Amino acid sequence: MADVASLAGVSSQTVSRVSNGSKGVVEETRQRVLAAMKELGYRPNSAARALKAGEFRTLGVILFTLSTTGNVRTLEAITESAAKEGYAITLMPVAVPTQTGVHGAFSRLSELAVDGIIAIMEVHLLDTATISLPPHIQVVVADSDAGDRYSVVDTDQSEGARAAVQHLIDLGHDTVWHLAGPEGSFAAQRRADAWRAVLGQADRTAPPVVRGDWSAESGYRAGLLLAGEPDCTAVFAANDQMALGLLRALHESGKRVPQEVSVVGFDDIAEASSFIPPLTTVHQDFGEVGRLCVEGVLHQIRNQTAEHGTTLVPTRLVVRASSAGPPVPGPAQTK
Structure with a gap:
């Protein structure tokens, strides 16, 4: 940062404001700082910024498989919604849907420094008392019936x-x-x-x-x-x-x-x-499910409060050509 400030002829504080996207920097000065950053190959240290701000701007996602349409489309919506809020995604697949596997995934994500976790759980695991999740991590669950213990978002x-x-x-x-x-x-x-x-x-x-x-x-x-x-x-x-x-x-x-x-x-x-x-x-x-998952976990992160209960996203029947009345019996056969 000092090298950028020296090359641009500004203070380190100005470089910091430009790096953080803060207002109050004259456009000509901003462009001079950006040019100096580019020339020197300067990038803000995200780890240092995370320590200073107390957040990592990253959400963890746990899921068992990417082979089902629902999981893929929900994950896509989570990724898009998180990006709009300025958050990255760390994906943690669980090869075998067991209680040990789920707990291990939460522990590994905790070590990878995430602010919150979205768990896409299509099997009954989180509704059992033997699963204990890290208390300092905010959690939202999709596709589960653990609403009495965690915040759940699901299709109705x-x-x-x-x-x-x-x-x-x-x-x-x-x-x-x-x-x-x-x-x-x-x-x-x-x-x-x-x-x-x-x-x-x-x-x-x-x-x-x-x-x-x-x-x-x-x-x-x-x-x-x-x-x-x-x-x-x-x-x-x-x-x-x-x-x-x-x-x-x-x-x-x-x-x-x-x-x-x-x-x-x-x-x-x-x-x-x-x-x-x-x-x-x-x-x-699926898009609404993913959006509400991100909205829910960010609400918990920003308010530093764990929540529980279930939010159901409505469905609708789309009638096409594969359904009709039962077959009509043919005329009685006579000898």
């Missing part, structure tokens, strides 16, 4: 699933089969619970759950099984990727969609309208 999973199943019931289907997400997933459980509740309220029998792992391949395998069920005229898939595999399996099995089997997904991924047929699905606002 139940609302979306209810709308999907009710849509198929209203079309006249006797019941709705469910292609569920993996066991242990909070979102999968909420969607399955809502599916079962809507059928119960409509006095319909719930068929056995067919389970996938969020991938299109697991949807394809499940679809081959469902194609062999003569009473299966409607399927609610817990995400759009599994719905894609399901559509392929039904097509290969000679089942027409929606003439013989209606399909509804969940997520409304960008490609959903390009499926054959275009997919009826539940739209999630």
Whole structure:
């Protein structure tokens, strides 16, 4: 800083004000200082500035996988929202979703000097008493049911699933089969619970759950099984990727969609309208989830207070061509 001040013919205090973007520096002087910085290759020491200001301007993000649409789009929104607030992101993947892995990730992020942490938790871990997070780090959780212990932001999973199943019931289907997400997933459980509740309220029998792992391949395998069920005229898939595999399996099995089997997904991924047929699905606002996560953790950081409770982001049903009424029986055969 002293070298820059000497070359620019100003005080070190002026260099500091220019470096911090402070007002009150004459533009001609500012340009002279910036030119001196460029000539000398000067960069402010972010670590020193963090120690002086008492903040690192960095948020940690913990998540288990980048293979799911929801996680990728939520992370993208978190990154964009953080950047607008002048914060960088440090990503900490957890290879195995265990309590030890989660605690280790929080500890490592604490060592990497972050101001707060956003945890994208699609499995039940933070709702157990055995998980103890560092008390000095502000935390917001996405996709979890730990709202009694931490601040949680999530899509209204139940609302979306209810709308999907009710849509198929209203079309006249006797019941709705469910292609569920993996066991242990909070979102999968909420969607399955809502599916079962809507059928119960409509006095319909719930068929056995067919389970996938969020991938299109697991949807394809499940679809081959469902194609062999003569009473299966409607399927609610817990995400759009599994719905894609399901559509392929039904097509290969000679089942027409929606003439013989209606399909509804969940997520409304960008490609959903390009499926054959275009997919009826539940739209999630991942951008809003990510924005609220950043807003929540920054609120805690700035007010130095830990918060808890759950904020739910609404969903909406997007009706396209993959859902219709049940197949109409043909005319009675006569001898």
